[in-house]
Amino acid sequence: MSVSTSQPPQPVLQDALLTLEGRVATLTLDRHDVRNALTGTALADDIVAVAEWVNRCDEVSVLVIAGAGSAFSAGGNVKDMANRGGDFAGDVAEVAGRYRRGIQRIPLALQAVEVPVIAAVNGPAIGAGFDLANMADIRIASRKAKFGETFLNLGIIPGDGGAWFMQRLIGYQRAFELTLSGRVIDAEEAKEYGIVLEVTEPEALMEKVNELAARIAAQPPKATRLTKRLMKMAQRTELKDFLDLCAVFQGMCHNEPEHLAAVNAMLEKMAK
Known part of the structure; x- marks a missing residue:
């Protein structure tokens, strides 16, 4: 389907x-x-x-x-x-x-x-x-x-x-x-x-x-939305709990195609 x-x-x-x-x-x-x-x-x-x-x-x-x-x-x-x-x-x-x-x-x-x-x-x-x-x-x-x-x-x-x-x-x-x-x-x-x-x-x-x-x-859109969520949650979350959340969100980002695309774009820019 x-x-x-x-x-x-x-x-x-x-x-x-x-x-x-x-x-x-x-x-x-x-x-x-x-x-x-x-x-x-x-x-x-x-x-x-x-x-x-x-x-x-x-x-x-x-x-x-x-x-x-x-x-x-x-x-x-x-x-x-x-x-x-x-x-x-x-x-x-x-x-x-x-x-x-x-x-x-x-x-x-x-x-x-x-x-x-x-x-x-x-x-x-x-x-x-x-x-x-x-x-x-x-x-x-x-x-x-x-x-x-x-x-x-x-x-x-x-x-x-x-x-x-x-x-x-x-x-x-x-x-x-x-x-x-x-x-x-x-x-x-x-x-x-x-x-x-x-x-x-x-x-x-x-x-x-x-x-x-x-x-x-122009920033990677999915990571942008997750970053805003983190900024909001940082205002009301204890540090240890916040870091646990950051780890999960980071794992999500590393598995998104937009992450690899951004990394490759950075490497191409560095090579020039």
Whole structure:
């Protein structure tokens, strides 16, 4: 019986765009009319659908998340908050259930993505939009980008898991200060704190992101996915157990055709 090598079709998205080129999938949040708000739109559904598709599609080695328009993402829809409508309507149990069925699916889905994720932060990333950027493995920002964990300014908490992600990214003390002050910082300050890897001119953002994505995508794809799994598991695994896992993953890599191909390519390069 033959084994099918067909790849899963791209998901049908409502409020975002998806392209795949050179093993790099680019998900563009496309609700610039509401500054790519993650509530009151279908963006949460779209992000989750793409995250799940990436894990099933062997043709993807990198996922880039970008925002259309002037903002990366404004987070929650403040008008809905004011009207106690949309995702924010109802009593405690109703709101909690809507969070679990809605925006909280994003961190769970992105945390499970098997390939490197790069956030191309073109403009403001505020509230849940800031948290979305922090769910990526790498952030590259335009000089027009701004970042703010602004939930307390509105009398709410980071309900999408932002407090979990940020302190793992930059440490408890700085994450605490940014979260409790609710202040908005520019791209250079974000780089100083280690939130973003690099800051570019606005017109150069996607070129820089795509350059990095292409370099990662050129690596052997199966080993790339295993390496990301190791990087994630290193954060929560004791050293002895982690080394046991490394040994098994290394055995898997040594038995993959892509390993021998990479070794031969290196030997040919050395011989020149």
